[in-house]
Amino acid sequence: MFDQTIRDLVSAAADHAEIRLQRGEAHRVSVLSGKLVGNVSSRSAGAMARVYNNGVWGVASSCSSDETELRRLFAAAAENASLLNARRPKNRGPLGSGAPVFYEDRRVIRKTEQKQLIDFAMALDSHIGGSYPGLLSRSVGLIANCGQKTLYTENGGFSYQIFPRCYAVVAMSVDTPDGEPVELFDVFGGGAGFFTDFYGDPAALYAGVDRLYTELMQKREGVFPNAGVRTCVIDPAISGMIAHEAVGHTVEADFVLAGSVAKGAVGQAVASPLVSITDFAHTAFGQAAPLPVRVDDEGTLCADAPLIRDGILTGYMHNAESAAVFGMENRGNARANAYSDEPLIRMRNTAIHPGTDKLENMIASVEDGYYLTRTQNGQADTTGEFMFGVTSGYEIKNGKLGRALRDTTISGVAFQTLKTVDMLSDGVNWDFAGHCGKKQPIAVSMGGPAIRCRVNIGGR
Amino acid sequence: MxxxxxxxxxxxxxxxxxxxxxxxxxxxxxxxxxxxxxxxxxxxxxxxxxxxxxxxxxxxxxxxxxxxxxxxxxxxxxxxxxxxxxxxxxxxxxxxxxxxxxxxxxxxxxxxxxxxxxxxxxxxxxxxxxxxxxxxxxxxxxxxxxxxxxxxxxxxxxxxxxxxxxxxxxxxxxxxxxxxxxxxxxxxxxxxxxxxxxxxxxxxxxxxxxxxxxxLDAAPFNGKFVGTAVFAPGALPEVIDVITGAFTGDYALIEGTSPWRDRLGQKVADESFTLSVLSRDPRLVSEENITSDGYLSESFDVIRNGVLKAFCLSDYGARRTGGLRAKSTGSVAVEPGEEPLADLVRRIGDGILVCRFSGGEPASNGDFSGVAKNSFLIRGGRIAGALTETMISGNFAAMLRDIRGVSKEALLDGSSVLPYVAFGGVTVSGKD
Structure with a gap:
């Protein structure tokens, strides 16, 4: 009955309109050197109405979603759109929604128990504390969230999707011989599922934690890079960041409209012919993508968005409005995070396609350069100039790995750097624990192979 | 209510x-x-x-x-x-x-x-x-x-x-x-x-x-030098975040990673540098009445004339470390100096004006590197050409001890007070 009421309400709109209901639970546990410092859980629910009017939007949201409130929200959204159209009209005419899309996620939501997370995190912390007594500090964080979205569109479309996600983060620090602390962290296990899908016995993570500790102890003796433009072999952890930050944002159609470097560049060579990049919807390279999205938050059926094919820029990522402006296909990149958020053009699972080279051969091919293995954060702007913090890496001297590196930064201009790519490894690794911070923080995944290229590296 | x-x-x-x-x-x-x-x-x-x-x-x-x-x-x-x-x-x-x-x-x-x-x-x-x-x-x-x-x-x-x-x-x-x-x-x-x-x-x-x-006339910087970097108000929060986090925050003091963990009451910066956390101030729109822990908020100095006066600890962090909790979690203010920016730039002669910094998370000891965005060369005592693809690196703790000047002009954006601060000992490197 309530379902029909919403359908009737949204279908009364003169042009594109949505009502989205969301519910979510979030759990976070943090252990710092044996102490449980974070034991946090939350529940949220709410509704958003969005109405299009001649090129502008009106939105209204509330944490209540009963019938009276939905009517109030829908009226407020329509009023906002009407006010904006009256004061600052864009005169783009009707948008519409095309054929309705129907999708219902039939997975069953499993409850996450806070105790499970605490016990797991404390056990993992205890192992680290007992195994590596020389550490200056250690921390374990567990995150387990699950959101549900129900979307109604004015053309009769309906979708229901659930978005479970969990991951564990381990960080360690140690003093260098000169008394200055160095740190490393990594994500262990997890993905687009529930806690018990990925985590059982903490001992399953011990081998990975051992590798992190080994790298930390190498970094303890590490050196700063020789600053300047160098030949680097970049691990998937960082090449995925290039796909997302340095390329992905420049080809989001809203940034293109604002004058990004990709404006007018479709059909042009922007990378080495070896490079292809796609924003995958739900399936990538024959497997489920790390954060699958089936229907976007405007009610568009999601499809892969090819961005670069064999070095040629092939297209942009769109919402319904920008696809109409550019006359391009809308592949469902409109995503909203919280119930109160309006959909924005967002990436989903963005990756560089793999090549045919072996990582060991790529390293062996470098006479004097660096092998960069971990990143912490990244930022790029609409010119394509990017920066990534690099927390782990090694010198390469005469084709062999040398001393470990201390924290540094790499930078470049995406479409120039990608033209220097001359080797790609034959596998793809994904990072699914990241968030993109474009107005609303939203879960994204990014991936790629190892690549060999020339980048500017910071140092002393 | x-x-x-x-x-x-x-x-x-x-x-x-x-x-x-x-x-x-x-x-x-x-x-x-x-x-x-x-x-x-x-x-x-x-x-x-x-x-x-x-x-x-x-x-x-x-x-x-x-x-x-x-x-x-x-x-x-x-x-x-x-x-x-x-x-x-x-x-x-x-x-x-x-x-x-x-x-x-x-x-x-x-x-x-x-x-x-x-x-x-x-x-x-x-x-x-x-x-x-x-x-x-x-x-x-x-x-x-x-x-x-x-x-x-x-x-x-x-x-x-x-x-x-x-x-x-x-x-x-x-x-x-x-x-x-x-x-x-x-x-x-x-x-x-x-x-x-x-x-x-x-x-x-x-x-x-x-x-x-x-x-629009920016060009890549070629070469490398160690010199003075004037951090504009838009870039200064990068330094302040390290002070209130990696140097004086909960994690750094509980875990002992802060290079200032034993420096309370001691000089950690040039005497021209004063950093306060303000609950309210005539220069601010923002007011903080209650801290995030539920205490009445009061303005306090983190650094006064270069001397470390207080840590930025939460109530929990204070109890864990035996220190004092920060009296406010409100807005930050760096005290402006007496020298106009033009005079400061003239006195510096050569260096870089960093208007935005895009870098990796600085290390807990203050080591950092990143891209100087929207930035300009300082040549011959004036702000010269705009730069692209220019990286800067250094150590924030060392830079705070090597402050070359604080401008009279300050950004008052309603939620902070931020002047221009000139730091020595910054490595600037370009493409070649």
Whole structure:
């Protein structure tokens, strides 16, 4: 009955309109050197109405979603759109929604128990504390969230999707011989599922934690890079960041409209012919993508968005409005995070396609350069100039790995750097624990192979 | 406010009845009216109505927190039950506590009756001013809003604070474009209580837009030098975040990673440098009445004339380390100097003006490297050509000891006071 009421309400709109209901639970546990410092859980629910009017939007949201409130929200959204159209009209005419899309996620939501997370995190912390007594500090964080979205569109479309996600983060620090602390962290296990899908016995993570500790102890003796433009072999952890930050944002159609470097560049060579990049919807390279999205938050059926094919820029990522402006296909990149958020053009699972080279051969091919293995954060702007913090890496001297590196930064201009790519490894690794911070923080995944290229590296 | 007080009382009772030894609650109700512009055109008006309860239970020195965005009685009672359950399965920590009793107060500040129509008019005028004065600037995105609300903070020690406040804010991301050339984006935020304010006159709007236009002639820097970097107000938060986090924050002091862990009362910076955290100040729009831990907020100095005066510890961090909690978690202010920026640049001679910094998370000892965005070379005592693809690196702790000057001019954007600060010992490197 309530379902029909919403359908009737949204279908009364003169042009594109949505009502989205969301519910979510979030759990976070943090252990710092044996102490449980974070034991946090939350529940949220709410509704958003969005109405299009001649090129502008009106939105209204509330944490209540009963019938009276939905009517109030829908009226407020329509009023906002009407006010904006009256004061600052864009005169783009009707948008519409095309054929309705129907999708219902039939997975069953499993409850996450806070105790499970605490016990797991404390056990993992205890192992680290007992195994590596020389550490200056250690921390374990567990995150387990699950959101549900129900979307109604004015053309009769309906979708229901659930978005479970969990991951564990381990960080360690140690003093260098000169008394200055160095740190490393990594994500262990997890993905687009529930806690018990990925985590059982903490001992399953011990081998990975051992590798992190080994790298930390190498970094303890590490050196700063020789600053300047160098030949680097970049691990998937960082090449995925290039796909997302340095390329992905420049080809989001809203940034293109604002004058990004990709404006007018479709059909042009922007990378080495070896490079292809796609924003995958739900399936990538024959497997489920790390954060699958089936229907976007405007009610568009999601499809892969090819961005670069064999070095040629092939297209942009769109919402319904920008696809109409550019006359391009809308592949469902409109995503909203919280119930109160309006959909924005967002990436989903963005990756560089793999090549045919072996990582060991790529390293062996470098006479004097660096092998960069971990990143912490990244930022790029609409010119394509990017920066990534690099927390782990090694010198390469005469084709062999040398001393470990201390924290540094790499930078470049995406479409120039990608033209220097001359080797790609034959596998793809994904990072699914990241968030993109474009107005609303939203879960994204990014991936790629190892690549060999020339980048500017910071140092002393 | 009375309804929020009743819900706070209900939640506290439920928390104790479920077994909490101590409990605190924060009950909020608010609204946001947001105006967006994208690619130079208004695109959206959004109305957001929010409410919720955040709860903390301490049971046998074990802490649990739970929040729910509803003020429905059933939701609040269920949330209280889950909060206590979470605390029961937690791990004991003697440092876990709630705020001690102080004089209960009711605060009203800022805008409680917004004039949304007048604010919308001001935003339209801003976009028109921008087109008229800086036609080469593309307003990539503007997010402007009125945010206001009411809040009740209460705990089982008898603390009961109420707050009602509101303000207008404008967040702008922009770049310059000419004949197919474009600059890196830059951004700034402004907070005001005046819905009729001419936004172009606030903060450093004209300076920043003017510099963006100058960036259209930017060129890559070739070479490498170690010299003076003048951090503009837009870049200075990078330094402040390291001071309040990696050098004086909870994690750094609990874990002992701070290079200043034993430096309280000692000189850690040049004597020209004073950094304060302000609960309120005539130069600020933002006010903080209650800290995030539930104490009355009072302004304090982190560094006064180069001497480390206080750490930025939470109540928990203070109890873990045996230190003193920070008296405020409000706005930051770096005390401006006496020397005009032009004189400071003239005195420095050669160096770099860093207007925005895009870098990796600095190491806990203050080592950093990153890209100097929207930045300019300083040559012959004046601000010269704009730069692209230029990296800077150094150590923030060493730079604070090597301050070459603090400008008289300061950015007053409503929520901070930030002058230009010149640091020595910064490595600047370009493409070759």
């Amino acid at each position: 009375e309804q929020l007080k009743q819900i706070a009382s209900l939640a506290l009772s439920a928390l104790t009845e479920n077994g909490a030894d101590q409990a605190q609650v924060s009950v909020v109700r608010g609204e946001v009216e947001e105006y967006n512009a994208d690619a130079g055109e208004f695109s959206l008006i959004r109305s957001v109505f929010t409410e919720g309860v955040a709860m903390k239970a301490v049971t046998g020195h074990k802490k649990g927190t739970f929040s729910v965005n509803s003020l429905e009685e059933t939701e609040v009672l269920d949330g209280a039950r889950q909060c206590v359950e979470a605390s029961l399965v937690g791990a004991p920590d003697e440092a876990v506590a709630i705020a001690e009793k102080e004089e209960n107060r009711d605060f009203v500040s800022g805008v409680t009756e917004p004039d949304k129509a007048a604010f919308f008019d001001s935003l339209i005028r801003f976009t028109e001013d921008l087109k008229a004065e800086f036609p080469e600037i593309m307003l990539e995105q503007m997010i402007a809003s009125f945010s206001g609300g009411k809040r009740v903070f209460a705990n089982t020690n008898g603390v009961l604070f109420t707050e009602a406040d509101g303000s207008y804010s404008v967040s702008v991301m922009y770049s310059a474009h000419r004949d197919g050339a474009s600059t890196s984006f830059n951004y700034f935020d402004i907070e005001t209580l005046d819905p009729n304010a001419r936004i172009m006159d606030l903060g450093m709007c004209r300076t920043m837009f003017g510099r963006a236009v100058a960036e």
